[in-house]
Amino acid sequence: MNRAVVVGVDGSPASLVAAEHAARAAALRHRPLHLVHGYLHPLGYGVPINPYDVGLPEPSEEADAMLDRVATDLRGRWPELTVETRQVAGGPGATLVEESRRAELVVVGSRGLGGFAGLLLGSVSSQVAGHAHCPVLVVRPADREVTVAGPVLVGVDGSELGELAVGQAVEEAARRDVPLVLAHVVAPDTQPVTRDAAAGGEPADRLVAETAATVRQRHPELAVTERVVRAAEPASALVEASADAALVVVGSRGRGGFTGLLLGSVSQALVQHARCPVLVARPHGHTG
Structure with missing residues (x-):
């Protein structure tokens, strides 16, 4: 089709x-x-x-x-x-x-x-x-x-919907031939740790590192950047990060019908306030 x-x-x-x-x-x-x-x-x-x-x-x-x-x-x-x-x-x-x-x-x-x-x-x-x-x-x-300048930005949170967003962000970056930025927001008081996941870093750092490793293995031609952002408000931090991006990819969730909240709070903030176009990652055939 x-x-x-x-x-x-x-x-x-x-x-x-x-x-x-x-x-x-x-x-x-x-x-x-x-x-x-x-x-x-x-x-x-x-x-x-x-x-x-x-x-x-x-x-x-x-x-x-x-x-x-x-x-x-x-x-x-x-x-x-x-x-x-x-x-x-x-x-x-x-x-x-x-x-x-x-x-x-x-x-x-x-x-x-x-x-x-x-x-x-x-x-x-x-x-x-x-x-x-x-x-x-x-x-x-x-x-x-x-614009064709700038990377594709996607937030990494380890959820199933987040994985869908990462997958579609990878496709977009490869299609556009631009770098991919994997971002994860943690609380500002989180202690800095090694970025080497094998060395026992913080879960946030391990999550981004493991996601990046998987992407690099499947798409060795793709330039991938890992970014752990320390901020009190994840939504505001990702909106600010979108200023340098050509596209930001967000996840969605469905509860059925037109009365349900179908975007999470961070996704809503990016859809409404991002400094660049926003791709809402949804599977084909999704029935909401």
Whole structure:
């Protein structure tokens, strides 16, 4: 199955930047790119004005023209890329979650109000990041140009979901031909220890060293850096570390339904405040 990279496009500046990131991701993966516009009825819920008219609203010519412009621009910049466009009658978030069932990757834009008290993600981005059935790339900051500089950063915590994040971070670093940074945050009063796991170092140091050793064994061509960060707040420390990265990879967890908390606190902080795009690692076919 030739799964596509899917990106939601509504013509806004943030969605156009997301489409650019999606085109590059599709080219790196040798996958087709699907530009999808989910549209609602003018009342906002897909309900016809006439209660006896149960038909779905029609796609708009304006949106078709917008999608064609974006597709033409991306084909010109990535000539080898297969680009398809379509409109779907439905809310943008629900549309992209449904599209994710058959996608290799879903890409969404973000918007920010600034500060840790603000709502940094729009409802569409939050919905897709929390409920997609495949990995999700959240493009933030929304106005940042696509960059190829910088490593792929991933936090290491030894959990099953953390291992999934590390695995997808390894794939991204290899695909992009950039270094991989394995980071683990420990309390500031943790005593410095040797980094040699065989010499009996602290568990945090051993965890990073063992993870790095496994990655190097499987991917000897990949440059891997181990980083143990001493900080009181893991989320803030990783957000700060993301300033030098081209991508940060985070894990997710599912509790079922749209009411569950599907991202852990550290992952939430990175999705909302990272200084670079964020890949939410999810298995394909995840049912949330």
